[in-house]
Structures are given as C-alpha cells and as structure tokens.
Amino acid sequence: MMTPYVILAVVLIIALYFIFRKKSIPLSSVPAFADSDRELLLNHVAYYQKLDATNREKFELLLTDFLSGVRIEGVGITIEALDRLLVASSAIIPVFGFKHWKYQNLSSVLLYPDTFNKDFQFEGGDRSILGMVGTGYMNGQMILSRSALRQGFSMGADKENTAIHEFVHLLDKSDGATDGIPENLMPHQYIIPWVKMIHEEISKIEKGKSDINPYAITNEAEFFAVVSEYFFEKPEQFKEKHPSLYQILCSTFSQDLATGL
Numbered sequence: 001m002m003t004p005y006v007i008l009a010v011v012l013i014i015a016l017y018f019i020f021r022k023k024s025i026p027l028s029s030v031p032a033f034a035d036s037d038r039e040l041l042l043n044h045v046a047y048y049q050k051l052d053a054t055n056r057e058k059f060e061l062l063l064t065d066f067l068s069g070v071r072i073e074g075v076g077i078t079i080e081a082l083d084r085l086l087v088a089s090s091a092i093i094p095v096f097g098f099k100h101w102k103y104q105n106l107s108s109v110l111l112y113p114d115t116f117n118k119d120f121q122f123e124g125g126d127r128s129i130l131g132m133v134g135t136g137y138m139n140g141q142m143i144l145s146r147s148a149l150r151q152g153f154s155m156g157a158d159k160e161n162t163a164i165h166e167f168v169h170l171l172d173k174s175d176g177a178t179d180g181i182p183e184n185l186m187p188h189q190y191i192i193p194w195v196k197m198i199h200e201e202i203s204k205i206e207k208g209k210s211d212i213n214p215y216a217i218t219n220e221a222e223f224f225a226v227v228s229e230y231f232f233e234k235p236e237q238f239k240e241k242h243p244s245l246y247q248i249l250c251s252t253f254s255q256d257l258a259t260g261l
C-alpha cells in the first residue's frame with residue numbers, strides 16, 4: 001500500500017525529471033526558421049540573397065512575426081509554403097529599413113489563382129486586376145493574384161512586383177490618405193520637391209520619354225507604388241535613370257539598395 005508520502009515523493013521525482021530534462025535542451029536546437037523555408041527564400045527572393053548573415057536572420061524574424069499576425073488564405077487554390085513566404089517578403093522588403101513597423105489594419109491576404117475583376121470574380125471575362133488593398137467591407141484585407149505574386153519574384157523579372165506595390169499602398173495609407181505622399185515616412189522637406197517630381201515625370205511618361213510603367217500616370221498614389229516597385233526590383237538601374245526620385249525614396253524607405261545599404 002502506498003502512503004501519501006510515497007505518492008508525494010514519486011510526483012516530486014517526476015516533476016524534477018521534467019524540469020531538469022527541459023533545461024538540458026540547448027536553445028539553439030529549437031528551429032526558429034525551417035531550413036526548407038530558408039532554401040525557398042534563397043531560391044526565390046533576390047532581396048534576401050543579397051543580405052549578409054545578420055540581416056538574413058533579422059529578415060527571417062520579421063517574416064515569422066508578420067505571418068503570426070496575418071492570415072494568408074487561398075481562394076480556389078491551395079496555399080503553398082512558397083506563397084506564404086513571398087507574401088511576407090513583399091510586406092517586409094519595403095519596411096526593412098525601419099526600426100519598428102507593424103502593419104495596422106491588415107488581418108488577411110487572400111490569394112486568387114490569377115487576375116480578378118472589381119467584384120472579386122476570378123472566373124469569366126473582364127478580369128484585369130492583379131492586386132488590391134481592400135476598402136469598405138473589405139477593410140483589413142488585401143487580395144493578390146498568385147500568378148502575379150510569383151511572377152514578381154521570378155528571377156530575371158523586370159521592374160514590376162505586384163505584391164510590393166500593394167504593400168506600398170498600405171504604407172501610403174498609414175497616414176490616413178492613400179495619396180502618393182507618405183507623410184509619416186517621407187522627410188518633411190522632401191514633400192514639395194516630391195510632388196513636383198511626380199508631375200514632371202508623369203509628363204515625361206505621357207510623352208513616351210520615360211522607362212517607368214505608364215500605369216504610374218493613373219494618379220499620385222499609383223505613381224508612388226509603381227516607382228517603389230522599380231526602386232526595390234532594379235535599384236541600380238532606377239538610381240542611374242532617376243537619381244532624384246531615387247534619393248527621395250532612399251530617405252523614405254531608409255534603404256539604399258544600389259550601394260548595398
């Protein structure tokens with residue numbers, strides 16, 4: 001017959017065993033970021049490839065943090081690990097130079113198989129939208145075409161990246177207005193020159209004298225999102241062809257990719 005003391009002693013021994021066993025596991029053996037995910041980033045995200053070891057680790061932590069707070073859902077498709085990593089990379093690339101950044105007002109990213117229309121239909125004709133930041137009843141949601149997401153990160157891709165474009169709209173929106181003037185990010189003294197540059201460049205695009213995607217002439221917000229794609233996708237080329245725009249975007253995003261900072 002077991003006395004209460006014996007039972008107590010057994011419980012104590014078992015408890016001590018678990019306490020000390022746990023302590024003996026080195027922290028480094030707990031994988032913070034899966035090797036398979038790291039492999040996917042190395043193969044698909046040029047921005048990550050170019051980072052040094054310390055910054056890669058920082059990038060991974062920021063991705064993990066982003067994905068812990070935002071749901072990535074497939075509509076009519078099954079989401080793969082690569083899709084989640086590419087969405088999170090698109091979110092982190094524009095804010096990587098900031099000390100602290102949390103995307104407010106974003107709870108989920110919906111991935112559609114391909115283009116969709118303004119009523120969020122992804123089948124049938126009249127579909128041309130690749131991505132959008134939701135407003136009204138779609139507030140807090142972003143919709144992206146998965147094929148556009150993947151195309152934006154394909155090696156040898158051009159100056160375009162749909163997902164980065166949409167996250168830049170969210171940054172622009174963070175001061176209350178999606179107007180192409182990110183007042184809480186852009187140093188104050190640049191705002192007037194920036195507005196002037198937007199209109200000068202728009203008139204060059206209209207005359208066919210600019211290599212910036214003509215979609216930029218839609219309005220100031222689209223201009224900011226389109227040149228930001230170019231800035232992150234082809235920084236050296238953007239700096240060479242548009243040195244003034246490049247300088248302002250360097251200050252806005254706190255990143256100077258053409259010189260590797």
Ligand SMILES: [Zn+2]
Pocket residue numbers: 165169221222225
């Ligand atoms: Zn846009």
